[in-house]
Amino acid sequence: MRALGRAAAVLAAVVGLAATAPAQAEITIDITGGNFQPMPIAIPAFSGADAQLGAQIADVVTADLKRSGLFATLDPASFIDRNVNPNVMPNFQNWRVINAQALVTGAVSRTGDGRVQADFRLWDVFAGQQLTGQQFFTPEANWRRVAHIIADAIYERLTGEKGYFDTRIVFVDETGPKNRRVKRLAIMDQDGANVRYLTRGDDLVITPRFSPSTQDVTYMSFGQDNPRVYLLDIESGQRQIVGNFQGMTFAPRFSPDGSRVVMSLEAGGNANIYTMDIASRQTARLTDTAAIDTSPSYSPDGSQIVFESDRGGTQQLYVMGAGAAGPTASPSARAAIRRRCGRRAAI
Numbered sequence: 392m393r394a395l396g397r398a399a400a401v402l403a404a405v406v407g408l409a410a411t412a413p414a415q416a417e418i419t420i421d422i423t424g425g426n427f428q429p430m431p432i433a434i435p436a437f438s439g440a441d442a443q444l445g446a447q448i449a450d451v452v453t454a455d456l457k458r459s460g461l462f463a464t465l466d467p468a469s470f471i472d473r474n475v476n477p478n479v480m481p482n483f484q485n486w487r488v489i490n491a492q493a494l495v496t497g498a499v500s501r502t503g504d505g506r507v508q509a510d511f512r513l514w515d516v517f518a519g520q521q522l523t524g525q526q527f528f529t530p531e532a533n534w535r536r537v538a539h540i541i542a543d544a545i546y547e548r549l550t551g552e553k554g555y556f557d558t559r560i561v562f563v564d565e566t567g568p569k570n571r572r573v574k575r576l577a578i579m580d581q582d583g584a585n586v587r588y589l590t591r592g593d594d595l596v597i598t599p600r601f602s603p604s605t606q607d608v609t610y611m612s613f614g615q616d617n618p619r620v621y622l623l624d625i626e627s628g629q630r631q632i633v634g635n636f637q638g639m640t641f642a643p644r645f646s647p648d649g650s651r652v653v654m655s656l657e658a659g660g661n662a663n664i665y666t667m668d669i670a671s672r673q674t675a676r677l678t679d680t681a682a683i684d685t686s687p688s689y690s691p692d693g694s695q696i697v698f699e700s701d702r703g704g705t706q707q708l709y710v711m712g713a714g715a716a717g718p719t720a721s722p723s724a725r726a727a728i729r730r731r732c733g734r735r736a737a738i
Contacts, residue, residue, distance in 0.1 A: 429463040430549065431490050432456060433516075435475050436467070437497035437509070444534060445499040448509060451538035452495065454582065455556040456545065465491055477512040477524070486516045493522075495545060507531050511541050513548055523548045535584060556581060561599040561608050564588065576610055578625065589623060598642065602649045609633065609643040609652055620654050622669065634667045634674045644688045646713075653677075653687040653696060664698055666713075677711065689713065 434453045437445030456462040467473075471485040477496040486494050497511035512524040525544060527537045536557060543554030564577040564586075573592040576599055579585055590596055595613040602608070608623045620633040620640040634640060638658035645652055650669055655662045664677040664687045678684045682702035689696055690713075697710050 429461055430492050431463045431465055432493040432495065432545075433465045433470060433486055433489070433491040434495040435470055435473060437499045437511070438474055438476055439499040441499050441501065444507070444531075445497070448497065448499060448534060448538045448541070449495075451535055451582075452542045452545070455539060455542035458582070459546065461546075461550060462493075465489060477510050481514055483514070483516050483519045491516050493545075493549060495541075497541070502528065505531070507534055507537070509534075509537050509541070511544075513545050535580065539580065539582075559601075559605065561589075561601055563596055563599065576608070576623070578608075589625065589628070600644060602645045603647060604649050607649075609645065611641050611643070620652070622652070634665060634672075636665075636674075640665075642686050646689050647691055647693045653689065655685045655687065655698075664696070684709075 434449050434456075436442070436449045439445050453464045457464045469489045471488065472482060475481060475496045477498050481494060481496065483494075492515075494514040494516050495511060496514065497509065500508045502508055506528050507530070509527045509529070510524070513522045514520070515522050523544060525541070527540065529537050539557040542556040546552070546554035546556070558581045559578050560581060561576070561578045564575045565572055566575075567573040574595055574597075575592040576589040576596050578587055578589060589608065590612075597611050597613075599608050599610040606625055608625060610621055610623065611618055612621050617639045618641060620643040621630045622633050623630040633643060633652050633654065634656070636656050636658070638656050640654050640656050643652050643654040646666075651666050652669065653664060653666045656665050661681055662683045662685050663679060664684050665674055666677060667674045677687075677696065678698075678700075680700075680702050682700050684698055684700045684702070687696050687698040694713055695710055696713050697708055699706055700709050701707075702709075
């Protein structure tokens with residue numbers, strides 16, 4: 392009670408000081424937007440015999456660039472020229488009138504073997520010159536990917552940065568009633584199209600991660616036995632256990648070159664860090680403590696591994712050599728932080 396009374400007295404004194412303090416002038420902070428203006432770009436429907444497919448490709452390219460926030464795609468209703476041949480120099484004045492700074496023209500046709508041929512050109516409207524152009528041949532089923540690749544080429548030429556539209560996302564899809572939820576591993580294009588399920592939903596799956604080649608996925612599955620880390624080939628659907636240990640494996644991550652997987656293994660109340668060479672399936676133990684070592688991840692060059700551990704009494708980040716050199720603490724996380732923009736994402 393004395394401590395409470397003392398605290399109340401201090402609080403009362405602070406309130407009293409605040410009440411008797413002279414009034415301060417009100418401070419107003421105005422937050423304004425930047426001066427960035429998205430680049431106006433015109434993308435007419437691709438010409439050719441298949442008008443529907445040409446319009447679809449142009450629509451996907453338009454949607455990709457618009458979502459980036461860096462481009463203002465112009466309304467096709469404002470176009471003076473509608474049917475534009477990519478192999479003919481555009482009438483740039485007709486595009487300057489509607490304030491287009493960049494112009495994309497394209498054409499779609501079919502080859503004798505049934506494939507789709509797609510051509511595009513990117514033009515600088517004010518300079519009156521071509522900036523880039525490419526030609527693609529693909530099965531018709533892959534037309535959306537061609538559209539994403541075209542958007543990537545346009546994005547890179549106009550911004551100087553690699554595009555990200557031809558990427559996929561691996562995620563856990565959850566459906567069903569609350570008392571019988573089904574979780575399936577799935578992949579889709581970055582714009583949400585082409586959803587494909589990789590597992591049937593028989594077991595609970597979490598934490599999917601792409602390999603650097605994007606051909607494989609690691610994930611954690613809660614099956615009949617202990618939860619385990621699996622490696623799944625996306626195209627074939629074949630899966631294998633990553634290290635057939637007598638315990639629970641979790642938190643998998645690929646090495647930058649995709650040759651190894653690092654993970655945690657829980658056994659006897661402790662968790663330690665292990666790696667497995669994918670080709671030989673040889674495993675190696677990297678830590679051996681009575682603590683909980685988890686969430687390992689490789690540095691971008693693959694020479695180090697950062698992980699979380701309570702070996703010091705509290706949760707801290709530690710860094711060690713990928714060859715199991717002694718870990719060092721990194722309480723500020725400065726030794727662990729790396730930032731890199733990849734071409735694949737995982738949720």
